[in-house]
Amino acid sequence: MPDRYAGRTMMMQGNQACAEGAMAAGCRFFAGYPITPSSEIAEWLALRFPEVGGKFIQMEDEIGAMGAVIGASLTGVKAMTATSGPGFSLKQENIGYAAMAEVPCVVVDVQRGGPSTGMPTLPSQMDVQQARWGAHGDHGVIALTASSAQETFEQTIRAFNLAETYMMPVLLLLDEIVGHTTERIVIPDWDTVERIDRKQPEVPPDEYLPYRCPEGLIPVLANFGTGYRYNITGLCHNETGFPTNNKQENESLVIRLTEKIVAHRNEIIRLKRMMLDDADIVIFAYGTVARSARQAVMECREQGIKAGLLEATVLWPFPTEEVYALAGSVNAFVVPELNLGQMAREVELAVRCAAPVHRLNRVDGDPITPLQILDAVKEVV
């Protein structure tokens, strides 16, 4: 029986679109803890999951929610949690575990102003570096973002597909504006949605080694209860899944956790390019700010300023090469963001001094307007 929203055009908040995207992707487990401005994701799934046999649980805290998601995922179910800054901090412990043990899952962070409890009802992009470095230790990270309800729906699906492909937690960084903006979205028939499911072992149990990585860098973890008995741990482990003290095994694991993202960066990174072909000024933007940037580019062009937009829909891995490729032919970069320059840092590193990088930052809880970006571009010109 098709889902009751399939094929419909509806008005939805970004947070609801995220929940619907998860369902369309095949997610059937959610564990969370209430936090503004992400709670609508949990509320919507609490309402919707029973209709499709999905499991919803409100845990006792953020840490427990992340743990439950990992436990659920190991039985083979696609699992997700959603939170905001303070909860994202608490979840880092087990996000690191999921990265180390290579357990697929999706973590949504609807960003609000920080630090600490900060500005609960106001937007920010202050968690973008925490997404990369929040959990201790070296490991690759995939973090997506979105700027509209429709894109949130699509990026949530992509987050699950990437998690199942690369066997890791995938982060989706939204913000209060995207989460709470109601706009039109088209929900496709679930059968037409591209869904990727994690691989299962092709060898019999007595030949199975969970972390052998038959195709190079990605392990194949059997679902619990299917006859493949093995061990999962957050300690450094070898291909058997048991802890090891062997230096070579430690090293190859830690390197592989980063390398599996580096090696697949081209398949993971996605950029939207707007009027870049003849651009003198490149605006680098993401999430909610990219919406303002689009409008600013149009206004720049009307005023005869050759501005273009490079919009990142994947923040990690960072599109270093793609940014660098533009650096030689443009006069400057402008990086507007709702933090004090967290991704501008990455742009500067990528550009390697080949062009100046100008920052436009706002941390008072209000969004960056198209006019502010226009003014910043004019100043650079």
Place this chain on the structure above:
Amino acid sequence: MERYEIRLSGSGGQGLILAGKILAEAVAIYDRRNAVQTQSYGPEARGGASRAEVVISDGEIDYPKAMRLDLLLSLTQVSCTKYAGDLKKDGILIVDSEAVTEIPQGDFKVYRTPIMEIAVEQVGKAVVANIVALGIMTAISGVVSEESMEKAILARVPKGTEELNMKAFRMGLETGRSLVAG
């Protein structure tokens, strides 16, 4: 049509965010034009400042928040004082005349009417003041069709309250029409 920007402002618990959602849905789903609704609110569930915004356009709506208002609804003095300056030249200001007694100076048209009182005395429930306001805004702005508004209201209000809400909406329409007629 270029952007048409609306802000509904007052305090928490007045149903302004729901009203904004209904308006956006009427435009985007039933009138088939583009509309985006955003909100801004305090941490309190009741009281505190609350505002909803609806941006309407025939083109893509990139920046989702209002910048220069075409229409401002104010149900409290505080919100009117704070936001009247955001109105465009010749914009429309609609205020609850019982709550808002001082209108800031500006180049905009002002419509005063006792919205809350209409809800309580003519419709019978204070809780439908937001729907009365929607009726008034529909009649004055002409930016959304009455039929679409009716459909959107019926789709969003709790079951069993349809009749009450329709009554509120029609009362608002009438009020709006007579305000325009002067």
Place this chain on the structure above:
Amino acid sequence: MFDYLTYVREGNFPHIWCSGCGHGIVLKSFIRAIDKLGIHRDEAVMVSGIGCSSRTAGYVDINTLHTTHGRAIAFATGVKFANPKLHVIVVTGDGDATAIGGNHYIHAARRNIDLTVLIYNNYIYGMTGGQVSPTTPRGARASTSPFGNIEPPFNISGLASAAGASFVARGDVYHAQKLEKLITQAIQKKGFSVVEVLSPCPTAYGRRNRMASPVTLMEWLRDNCIPVKKYEKMSEEERSGKIRTGVLIDIEKPEFTEEYRKLVDSMQVRG
């Protein structure tokens, strides 16, 4: 002769536990319990946290999940809720379960989710070198209470009972056969079941508290662990310093995964 080898990962032995440690006896009792219950190894999942107790998971040939400090019950909640057909057993210690994991412990008990939790209580953080734990008795010495512990201890079983667990038992590694029976009952119980197991730590606790010899510790358990029935007949004076063992709570109440299934079923009927 009982065939332990069917249930253990032989390649991972010798185990890491010190000589005189009681944890191996819990492992053995657990293995005998699942054998007696006829639980297939593919259908059992052991979830553990951090500490000496949690290393048990590495030695049992079932699905095993060695998690982060204090979080085993949260991970186990996810496993059980996602696939209620699996038998989910948590192995944890006094610090893991009641300090860093205390919140998960009481809420899983309140929720009454069908998990079996074996808490190895040795009154100390053993693996990290003998720091004071929430169950260290008042006055006892630990590396972080060098002058004697000034804090009162938690009652692990009492905590679970008060929070709403449907089965709570206390056993000890001296009375091994009885322990096996308690673990069997706990696994059989539909609902949140706890077995608090008193298991001595000669290295980190005994050595600092005039009980360095494993034999002394075992004798202490022999002399102080009193079965519930006998305990009830004792006078207030006789009870002093004694520990009540056996089944402390065994009640019927709605179980979480069952209740959720009912909710889903009711939606399908209506839908």
